[in-house]
Amino acid sequence: MPDTMELKKKIAKLKKERNAVILAHNYERGDIQDIADFLGDSLELSQKAVDLDVDVIVFCGVHFMAESAAVLSPDKTVLLPELYARCPMADMARVDSLRSLKQEHPDAAVVCYVNTTAEVKAECDICCTSANAIEVVKSLEQTKIIFVPDKNLADYVARNTDKQIIPWAGCCPTHNQILPVDVQRAKSLHPMAEVLAHPECRREVLDMSDGILSTNGMVNYVSTSESDEFIIVTESGLLHRLNKENPYKKFYEVSTYTVCPDMKMIDIKAVADSLENMKYVITVPEDIRIKAKRSLDRMLAIKRKI
């Protein structure tokens, strides 16, 4: 079995041959973050997928992210090194149930979190990420909004807009399991630390936080904050990036349970195999792709105005 150095050399060689880039989400394993050409949150990575002039994108993240890249950039080959790296929350929203909900509320706009399948995006008016959910919802003329699939993000949006939000009942298992008692414990261990939470967390947890931010929001915030210590209330993979980019600051996990197993499936060998054997190619049927792209494009157009 080749060692890590050999695998990294192989990846570098194959990337050149195939005119490929590696995009990685902030929750990926540290060694995957370290070999990525671009690291980011869902919003930034979607934009990169559009802007980059390459033939192949190796997406180190979960299925919906690679699928969004394939929707936005049909001229590029999008590879997901582990086919079964999926987001359980994205799989909580089913297109047939969404159609029924839309029939119950024909006057509502439908906003889908980027953590959805392309099929669900195709049924929605506009997409959003954790970085822009409030702005996206505020931009709509309808006062009634179906928000799918994260009930916690829906609640956060409802509290920060004057819209009537009809939430889906889904949630991120990794964020939803973080409890106020975890935050309390972390605060008593690190009383000087600022608490930064992701809006996929429950309301009670958000209420105990000093800042509510997407993963890139946290990256940007800590680099300019005067604080030296932070309790990070999101998936633990982000700690790798925060520690690397801010060697003189301290970052604490809110608990030891904040791991998304799907975000940890891709390893260096899987990336090398992916580039060598061009697997797994993520494609979306053209009729769905066109409709899903409309939802993503509308979001990206708003983002550029912010």
Ligand code: 13P
């Ligand atoms: P962001 O990186 O966009 O904040 O998303 C978090 C997430 O859970 C992606 O799966």
Ligand code: SF4
């Ligand atoms: Fe999905 Fe949560 Fe994992 Fe993100 S952290 S991929 S929302 S399960």
